[in-house]
Amino acid sequence: MLTIQNTEHFRIESPTIVTIGTFDGVHIGHQKILKRLLEIKENTGFKTVVLTFEPHPRKVLFPEQKDLKLISLVDEKLELLEKYGVDVAVVYPFSKEFSQLDSDLYIRNILLKHLQVKHLVIGYDHKFGKNRSGDINTLKAFAPQGGFLLEEIPPQDIDSIAISSSKIRKALEEGDIKLATEFLGHKFTLEGIVVKGKQLGRTLGYPTANINVADPDKLIPKIGVYLVEVTVGSFNGHGMMSIGLNPTTDFDNTIKLEVNLFNFNEDIYDKTIKLKFVKRLRDEKKFANLTELKSALDHDKETCLQLIGKTL
Numbered sequence: 001m002l003t004i005q006n007t008e009h010f011r012i013e014s015p016t017i018v019t020i021g022t023f024d025g026v027h028i029g030h031q032k033i034l035k036r037l038l039e040i041k042e043n044t045g046f047k048t049v050v051l052t053f054e055p056h057p058r059k060v061l062f063p064e065q066k067d068l069k070l071i072s073l074v075d076e077k078l079e080l081l082e083k084y085g086v087d088v089a090v091v092y093p094f095s096k097e098f099s100q101l102d103s104d105l106y107i108r109n110i111l112l113k114h115l116q117v118k119h120l121v122i123g124y125d126h127k128f129g130k131n132r133s134g135d136i137n138t139l140k141a142f143a144p145q146g147g148f149l150l151e152e153i154p155p156q157d158i159d160s161i162a163i164s165s166s167k168i169r170k171a172l173e174e175g176d177i178k179l180a181t182e183f184l185g186h187k188f189t190l191e192g193i194v195v196k197g198k199q200l201g202r203t204l205g206y207p208t209a210n211i212n213v214a215d216p217d218k219l220i221p222k223i224g225v226y227l228v229e230v231t232v233g234s235f236n237g238h239g240m241m242s243i244g245l246n247p248t249t250d251f252d253n254t255i256k257l258e259v260n261l262f263n264f265n266e267d268i269y270d271k272t273i274k275l276k277f278v279k280r281l282r283d284e285k286k287f288a289n290l291t292e293l294k295s296a297l298d299h300d301k302e303t304c305l306q307l308i309g310k311t312l
Contacts, residue, residue, distance in 0.1 A: 001082040005054075005074075005091040012049065012088065015118040017041060018111065020051045020126065022165070025071035026080035028185040029163040033121060033153060034084045040119050040151075047087040049115055052077065053094040059217070060094050069219035071168055076189055083186075090115070103129030107142050121151045175222035175280045187229065187276035190218070192257065194232065194268045198249075204294045206301075207265065208242070208258035211273060221277065223255065223284050227304045229276040230261055232268050237261065240297075240304050241275060247286035248293050260297075262304070279307060 004010045017040045023030050037048040054074050058065065072080060074091060081089045092098070092110070101109075106129045111117045120139065128134040136152055143150045163183050171180040172188060180188050190213065197210035209232070213220070223244040230239045241259040250256070259275060281300055287293040 001078070001086055002088045003078055003091065004088065006093060008093060010090070011114055012047070012116050014116060015044075015046045016049045016088070016116050017044065017046045017119040017121065018049045018051060018115050018117045019121045020128070021123070022056055023050065023052050023077055023081065024056070024165040025168050025184055026077060026084065026186075027071075027163050027165065027168055027183050031084055031185055033123070034081075034086060036121055036151070036153070038085050040121070041087075044119065046118055048085070049088045049090060049117075050081055050086050051090045051092060051110070051115065052081075054091045055094055056217075057094050057099070060096060061099060068217070069169060069173075070217050071165060071172070071184075071188065071219055073191075073215055073218055076191065080186070100130045103134030103138050104142070105129075106134060107139070107146060111148070112146055117146075117148045119149045119151065121153065123153050169219055172219055172221045175224055177221070177226070177277050177280050181277075187278065188221070190220070190257075190275045190277070192273060194271050194273050196269060197256070197258065204290065204297060206260045206294075206297050208260045209268060209273060211257040211259065211275075213257065220255070220257070222280070225281045225284065225300055227278040227281060227307055228259060229278060230259060230273065232261075232273040233266070233271055235261065235264050235266075235268075237263065238278075238304065238308050239264075239275075240281070240300050241277075242284070244284035247284065248290070260301075262301075 017037050019033050019037060041048050056068065056070060058068050078089055111120065122136065122139065126136060139150050168180050168183045171183065177188070192211035192213040194209045195212045197208065221243060226241045226243070228239055228241045230237055239259045239261040243257055244255060245253060246256055281303055285296065287296060
């Protein structure tokens with residue numbers, strides 16, 4: 001997949017099939033649109049293009065709202081778009097100036113001049129341009145002179161799926177990994193860098209990789225214990241992850257992300273680690289002592305191994 005990113009100065013020279021959106025999570029509703037692009041490609045031979053934006057438009061237009069957390073950061077989103085068959089991903093720099101672009105200029109400059117659009121697939125509620133004045137009717141009026149076909153995803157097709165990024169965020173924030181996975185059509189992913197921790201887990205027989213997620217916009221699921229798939233270095237396997245305050249041993253009131261990797265004991269400090277969430281096992285608990293904590297970890301691991309056996 002070709003990625004065009006961090007620039008307003010580009011031009012695709014061949015005819016394209018385009019769709020537009022934030023695509024946070026690239027969930028099954030998004031996948032339905034991407035599948036339609038592939039169907040059109042089979043008939044036309046045109047390249048498929050997703051026009052998306054960075055930062056998320058809400059972050060720019062409503063900076064006072066600090067509650068929006070992202071299901072997928074830009075690199076994660078690009079990986080998913082490639083997985084679902086997109087030829088070209090354009091990550092357009094979103095700014096207040098860009099949001100004030102007249103809707104006609106948006107069509108002429110972005111869609112026609114830069115993207116060479118010949119077939120545009122858009123959701124029925126898509127808005128664009130200054131004051132969100134552009135909509136499906138604007139595009140319908142412009143399509144004949146612009147020389148592109150316009151396809152609207154009808155309300156019943158989108159609404160029948162009943163999926164939205166906000167519903168997925170809510171599911172993850174409530175620890176409902178099963179529902180989030182169903183809505184996403186793939187496992188929720190979290191990436192970070194392995195950093196040094198207190199190394200208390202080693203004394204309990206459960207050494208953990210402590211994870212630093214640098215981007216504060218990344219959504220972190222509800223506090224608790226999880227079964228995860230893990231990729232770090234050459235390791236591809238499973239582990240059990242703790243998201244929480246570690247109330248039995250810590251008193252600093254900061255959330256830590258730690259994962260114990262099964263059948264693995266190598267130095268992975270400063271390496272990138274990728275976690276895919278399989279199941280939430282339980283809430284975080286404060287135990288009376290380390291013996292009770294170790295007993296709970298033993299039980300958690302046994303539960304994980306049973307679940308892994310069921311999914312292999």
